Amino acid sequence: MAAAPASSNLQVVGGGAKAAAQESPCDDCAIRETSVCEVLDPPQLARMRAIATILRLEPGATLFQESDPAEHLCNVVEGAVKLYKLLPDGRRQITGFLFPGDFLGVALNKSYAYSAEAMTNVRLCRFSRNKLEGLLTELPNLERRLLEVAGNELVAAQDQMLLLGRKTARERLASFLLMVSRRAAARGRPASPVDLPMSRSDIGDYLGLTTETVSRTFTQLKKQGTIGLPSQSKVDILKRAELEEIAEAG
Amino acid sequence: MAAAPASSNLQVVGGGAKAAAQESPCDDCAIRETSVCEVLDPPQLARMRAIATILRLEPGATLFQESDPAEHLCNVVEGAVKLYKLLPDGRRQITGFLFPGDFLGVALNKSYAYSAEAMTNVRLCRFSRNKLEGLLTELPNLERRLLEVAGNELVAAQDQMLLLGRKTARERLASFLLMVSRRAAARGRPASPVDLPMSRSDIGDYLGLTTETVSRTFTQLKKQGTIGLPSQSKVDILKRAELEEIAEAG
DNA sequence: CGGTTCATTGATTCGCGTCAATGCAGGTGG
């Protein structure tokens, strides 16, 4: 870990607007065109930047825990984050994975409905909820954009309910691989081979399966030639049409 | 069904503002205090009413199908509606139940992400999406309220993912009964006995289970004295604390 | 009062979970 010796998991590199402007001026922000910021004109963007702080996290670092007061919202600039809920006995459901350009906390609720943890080195652009809510009133296009993002998340959540409630293990994994591939493509990265920054057990907890079942199902799809597994964290989508067929029915 | 004899499943009783004002003037609307309308002051409410149409549906009537262009949004005024998604082979996942005061279509997407069907006689207050989106710009408090509602739905969706991905049949049914009870109470109705307007198979498709499993689990909870089943569609919550314990862990 | 629809109950099956062992890659220190 080059930059700063880890004193805590949550390191603020610089503080406030100045640091943000220094470290990541919006001008050459890699995710500007895909994040919520895309709807802002230059003066509006300046106002967003003024309340933003850049944050770096190491793999495994916790951003916040379920039921913590929701003080911050963020844009993921780089890296990958997982969101999850726990039952008292430790069972876990991962409710989402965030990649660069994704927005964390659209719900605008008083407290977080899930915990969030960095899966890789992560760079975030963070806003205080209060300040952002204040800005919303003055930037109606941003508010409209948040509503749009919330709508997209709702649609994704409903797809996930269908997956969790009614799909088989094969169908779940196929759907998952296609989702990751599509989202990679949306960020301008190759749709295949797909990079999986999460462990098998994370995938299981996202799909409502066990590690073992995920692993077995990977092997099965590989044996039938639908996918290739060049490494543990890479998946070649060899027959996309077949994968889509599996994802949608049997 | 006093007002109009049923000629089709989808009956518009009167058209436009006048009819709406006649049949259900917002002044004595039963759900005004709990629906999205609660944030509107009288002049704003008048503008909402001006774009509203009252609609009545019979049990089993389809409001719209998944992937239809999303032309309308509605408030449920009376009755109960189910939302669901289908897989090509007919497997179904119910993604939500709507009761009076609930808003249908917060997502504001171009097309519906699910089908919607009336479970009982239903009264709706319907808005054209275009007109409502136009109004949003002029009623920022309404837009903020929609964002809030969308946030609540996201939280509920995440809870449902935890349920579908990680809970046992017992835990699912317990969670379901508590949810219905809580929502009834929020509308000022008794928290017990709870009224279930949906069939066992609807409950199954909501919880990711079969009819048979739902039925067996009802019987089991009844045998152990946690609930009572005075009729098919009524559930007495005899030991709420016990039900809550079951819902949250084992 | 017979027919239809839905809920319940029972017998059996099966997909996935559980438990357990082995394999494999990356990191560390001798």
Next chain:
DNA sequence: CCACCTGCATTGACGCGAATCAATGAACCG
């Protein structure tokens, strides 16, 4: 540079919870 350790992935044997298949029962309706 290699032996070892550690954490993760894979594979196998077995069991269980819920699905499936099938029959019966209960409520509603014309």
